[in-house]
Amino acid sequence: MNSALHILHYKTISARSFLLNLNAEKATKIIVGIFVLTCFFGGSFFFFYRVFDYLGSLQDIGVLLMNKLVSLGFLAIFVMLVISNIVTSISTLYRSRETAFLLSTPVSHQQVFTVKFVDNIFYSTWAVMLLGLPLIFAYGLVRGFVLWEYLFEMFCVLLPFIIIPACIGVTFAGVMFMVSRHVSPRSLAISLFSIIILVIVLYFKLGRPSSLAFNVVSDWRVLNRYIGSIGATSFPFLPSYWVSETLRTLAEEGRRALLVYMLAMVSTTLFFLNFVFRIAGKYYYKSWLAASEHRSDKPAVRVLKKTSSRFFRLPDWMPSDFRAVLSKDLKLFVREPAQWAQFTVLLVLLVIYLINLKYFPTNVEDSYWKTLIGFANFAFSGFILATLSVRFVFPTISLEGRAIWAITSSPMPLRRVFWEKFWSAFLIFLLLSEVLAFVSNMMLGLRGVLMLLTFFSVLCMSMSLTSLSIGLGATFPRFDERNPGKIASSMGGMLTTIISLIYVGAMVIIAALPANKYTLYKMYPDLPFPSFEVGLAVSLMLILNLTAIVVPLKLGIRSMRKRNF
């Protein structure tokens, strides 16, 4: 039997054994997880369905907007898949102990690569696709596709759509490790991200995607110009464009037109697979060796380390146990390339967002639009915070891993460990999110009450999201896993993502009512100040945030106390 198939066969046995030997606690967690995922899936499906249904009812422009939305959705999924594949491949193809084990056997390097490539696709794709599928199904339903045909067609289209970013991501990671033999990983990362930012700035300078929204909402008279500009932001050479065009042609021109895009996707996938496997045959092992060899520090790095060790020397007024754990956490974060690489990716996304805001029309005087833009910004900030907290705070307890005995056997109480994790993450998030809120509000020309409201809400959100991630991270720990990315995309991580997103949604909804009334009050000064609505919103926010802070932490501490280390 082919070695790759042989290994995959036993990995399947291993997975089956995991599922068949679940204890009651794990089974309950999985059932609850599946239930919440289903609710999220259903909720997002319903949301997209309502949006598409509404757009479908608008004459001419509606279908166009719907297609544009789907196209943007697929572009976002495509970008997420590429990033996810790069980040995941660092651990699955290069840092995994299983890879080292397989490479010590007579199995050819290419076969090992095949196994890990399949692994990588699975780990980097499932969570992203789970977020994307509601959009696809809602679109299908609104455009009246027959379910089984649609499922089959989607399978044919999505399979290549998943494989292409995997090929790109894996190649990128491989090149990165090959180059890292000659260049230090830090300068490599800085150069790469500088290039990415440059490309993105150029994209926004040339493409101006945000101008779409403005054109639509403010200037209905220049509809022709708007329709003409839609093409400018599409990328006809990207698979995301082919998928959205496949969907469009399926709905509008029938199956015959579908063939062109299907052929484009299948041929590109085959080209990429052929390319990646040829390259892997020659260079995978070399890049693995490059990744597994420890570089000794050059003098400049030594100086940097000396400076950073001064940075890690935390103030003496902190309790020594608290200081010890905090210092250890900071050092581990900085010394784990996968961690700071992904943190930088997310920071880049934030920069993209802020650059995008720079091109957003800020000369909107109308209070209604100002409030709406403010809320969209608030919701987006919440979304970013939720993503960051699940990705970086959720794995912190799990990352203690097998070394957690060092803490649990020390005199430091468990509750204190939780507080250390909470405060360190919260303060970093608070700083980041308040800066984001300030800069974005300034760029959008939002001042006064709306700015203060954003500051207060962001403070609440930082606190609650940190607590949710730490508490649920301890409730669903993965002590056997060293890769923070995998921990964050585990069932517990997904559950935390969903709960965090629901929380952000609830915060937006609670704030919406007084904001709406306040806007009306500003527009029509005869109306009374909405004190009841403001009071209600503040009370609801307090209840929601207290629950989001206290309950997860209690659950987490209880779960940890029940464990044997």
Next chain:
Amino acid sequence: MIELINVTKKFGDKIAVSDLSLEVKSGEFFAFLGPNGAGKTTTIKMMTGLLKPDGGTVKICGIDISQQPGEAKMKTGYVPDSPYIYEKLTAREYLLFTGGLYRMPQEKIESKIEWLFDLFAMNGWADSRCEEYSHGMRQKVIFCSAFLHEPEVLVVDEPMVGLDPQSARLVKDLLKKFSTRGTTVFVSTHTLSVAEELCDRIGIVNKGELIALGTLDELRSKAVSDGENLENLFLKLTGGSARTEPYFGPEDE
């Protein structure tokens, strides 16, 4: 047999293994001694294809592992210091899996598995998942998988870690038996008693360089001529002190 010809490995500007040349003959039991960080594991990783030498050649049974890694690995059984194991597989499944990686026929794997389970007294545990095993039990499974395909060369990194006295005795006996049957055994350890008890020849490595090589008697006679035992010779060669009295800090003086 194993040949290391002028093997060098650097990590940045740190030299982990420096111009190491060594030949371990067929059926020989060789102990590779050295303190922590001496370059033992780096050398073993180069012998198993997990690191590539910056200079020199590593040959297993005459096959250059850099040129023909698959062929060289077919002849090698490897027990790493911290082995990877599929937690959710049972010991039997794990061995069926590794047997497949070494392209052994199914019937042969099954019969060998039974023999190994008998040998390691693992029959009661054969169908339990590895996650349920103690450290020693896992180590036994790893040894089983290394012995499974009857390798011509056995490379063992720190063999006694986590084994109970019975299992340690068993492993020692097995390694000796394999070596007398013609298998080349290369053991990296810093447990001097293992080297003294089992090995035909000993190499002592320090800071990436081979600083002593010879049979046990040769090293012993050198030690005696220097008025030392093997442990003190080892400590002296590797830069440790041969202090006999424990030292509890300045207050002790």
